[in-house]
Amino acid sequence: MPILLEIESLGFSYENAFSPVFSELNLSVGQEEFIVVKGASGTGKSTLLRLICRLQAYDEGHILFKRRSIESYKPAELRRSIIYVAQIPSMIDASVRENLLFPFSFAVNGSMAEPADARLTEMLEQFYLQDVSLLQQARNLSVGQQQRIALMRALLLDPEILLLDEPTSALDAKSASMVFSIVEHLNTRQGKTIIMVTHSNRSLSTISPVEYLLEQSKLRKI
Numbered sequence: 001m002p003i004l005l006e007i008e009s010l011g012f013s014y015e016n017a018f019s020p021v022f023s024e025l026n027l028s029v030g031q032e033e034f035i036v037v038k039g040a041s042g043t044g045k046s047t048l049l050r051l052i053c054r055l056q057a058y059d060e061g062h063i064l065f066k067r068r069s070i071e072s073y074k075p076a077e078l079r080r081s082i083i084y085v086a087q088i089p090s091m092i093d094a095s096v097r098e099n100l101l102f103p104f105s106f107a108v109n110g111s112m113a114e115p116a117d118a119r120l121t122e123m124l125e126q127f128y129l130q131d132v133s134l135l136q137q138a139r140n141l142s143v144g145q146q147q148r149i150a151l152m153r154a155l156l157l158d159p160e161i162l163l164l165d166e167p168t169s170a171l172d173a174k175s176a177s178m179v180f181s182i183v184e185h186l187n188t189r190q191g192k193t194i195i196m197v198t199h200s201n202r203s204l205s206t207i208s209p210v211e212y213l214l215e216q217s218k219l220r221k222i
């Protein structure tokens, strides 16, 4: 399996912190791999995802995407290929359709055709959102529904890597199970490479992800 992402000797500290968040951290992610990152609160799981898509800059080491340093990509270009779906979904004050199509208004996505309503409606069904209309106000949806809209919005851009930051933390068991089954499907059927941070000990039903524990500034396979 070709390597898509490589992290070598990563070092990172927040200003004025007592100890570094990462020191000599390594990770290799193959194409179509599903990686789960676990770890106690405050160990740096979100920070790691944010460094991978250049929402923050690292201090030491290298992060390579397709064998090129992520610093050699324009941030907007990189973030079209590596999409970060935040723990708390952020919706603009507009309809579901406007939220889903919002990234198509960015210059970097100018060459991509906006999906038609029929495609969006079909996707809503696949994401167990058949009761949600494209015209509804997105911010009035439940957190679990917004979480799935955020995931749909990311996928419409056909990213190469999806970074999922605790996608089920705010969800009840039923919604969490829907999200897990969607992400499994994305990996097994669509071949998406996924790095998911989760506190959940729930096992995925159709795949065995490669699991890592983040502790003492490093990742350890578990």
Ligand SMILES: Nc1ncnc2c1ncn2[C@@H]1O[C@H](COP(=O)(O)OP(=O)(O)OP(=O)(O)O)[C@@H](O)[C@H]1O
Pocket (backbone or CB within 6 Å): 014, 015, 021, 039, 040, 041, 042, 043, 044, 045, 046, 047, 048
């Ligand atoms: N902007 C910031 N400035 C300074 N310190 C920060 C900042 N953001 C996070 N930290 C600190 O860096 C460490 C890692 O934070 P991060 O949010 O990445 O951890 P996490 O493992 O994702 O936590 P959780 O599981 O609670 O979401 C924590 O000690 C946190 O307090």
